[in-house]
Amino acid sequence: MSEVFINYRTGDEESVATMIARELARRFGHKRIFFASNSIELGHRFPAELGKAVAECAALLAVIGPRWAEVLGADGRPALESQQDWTRREIQTALNRGILVIPVLVGRATRIDRAILPDDIRELADYQYRRFDHRNAESDLTGLGDSLARLLPELGAGDRDARAAREQSEAKSCKDPAQEHEHSRLRAREVKQRVRGGIGNLNGDLSGTFVNEPQGPVNTGRGHQYNAPHFQGDNTGVQFTAGDNSGTVHQYFEPEGHNADDER
Numbered sequence: 001m002s003e004v005f006i007n008y009r010t011g012d013e014e015s016v017a018t019m020i021a022r023e024l025a026r027r028f029g030h031k032r033i034f035f036a037s038n039s040i041e042l043g044h045r046f047p048a049e050l051g052k053a054v055a056e057c058a059a060l061l062a063v064i065g066p067r068w069a070e071v072l073g074a075d076g077r078p079a080l081e082s083q084q085d086w087t088r089r090e091i092q093t094a095l096n097r098g099i100l101v102i103p104v105l106v107g108r109a110t111r112i113d114r115a116i117l118p119d120d121i122r123e124l125a126d127y128q129y130r131r132f133d134h135r136n137a138e139s140d141l142t143g144l145g146d147s148l149a150r151l152l153p154e155l156g157a158g159d160r161d162a163r164a165a166r167e168q169s170e171a172k173s174c175k176d177p178a179q180e181h182e183h184s185r186l187r188a189r190e191v192k193q194r195v196r197g198g199i200g201n202l203n204g205d206l207s208g209t210f211v212n213e214p215q216g217p218v219n220t221g222r223g224h225q226y227n228a229p230h231f232q233g234d235n236t237g238v239q240f241t242a243g244d245n246s247g248t249v250h251q252y253f254e255p256e257g258h259n260a261d262d263e264r
Contacts, residue, residue, distance in 0.1 A: 023145065055097060092120045
């Protein structure tokens, strides 16, 4: 059974009716949205299928544009005035059966004038309506779908957009424990690398000298230290002693050698 019936008039914003039918079918499923040109199978009797679909639907959307009451029938008179007008008959059937009827006013269409409506559908002017503007098509279609999902719980149960939103939210709240462990391990490795050579959490009486990342040998005892570096570049050959420094540091500097390329 199709829960939503799309009612419209040929010659008055039928393109909007098509757009609404496609979006609702995408969101709730094709079988739940009745649109005459898509929902009636080849070889089936048109009048019978329309009457059955209107009688069994849960809501009827009456798409009404600026020319809705002005489109002429085969006799040259406004089609709305004819009792055989299908647009009028569909609305009449829905009203008589107490089905939810929602007028959708398109573009420049204003609130329905009771004076132009036949007696059998005059109460249509009293129903709360929604507006559709081509400039806000996406948001208006979303709003219409949201309203139908709220008003028709059975239709809302098959709301694909709501299901996708729930799944995305659950995916964010339930992260993979393995990924979390790997992330923590990488963070710990990064911190370890950043503090390499540093000294932390020192307590007590610190009377010595602390060297962070020395570039040469470090003497921490009482004996003598002998180093023979070559002073080049940033002088990384300078050596340090730590502790009470009671020994002697001796530095020997060799003459700077010649590079083999200098003899060319």
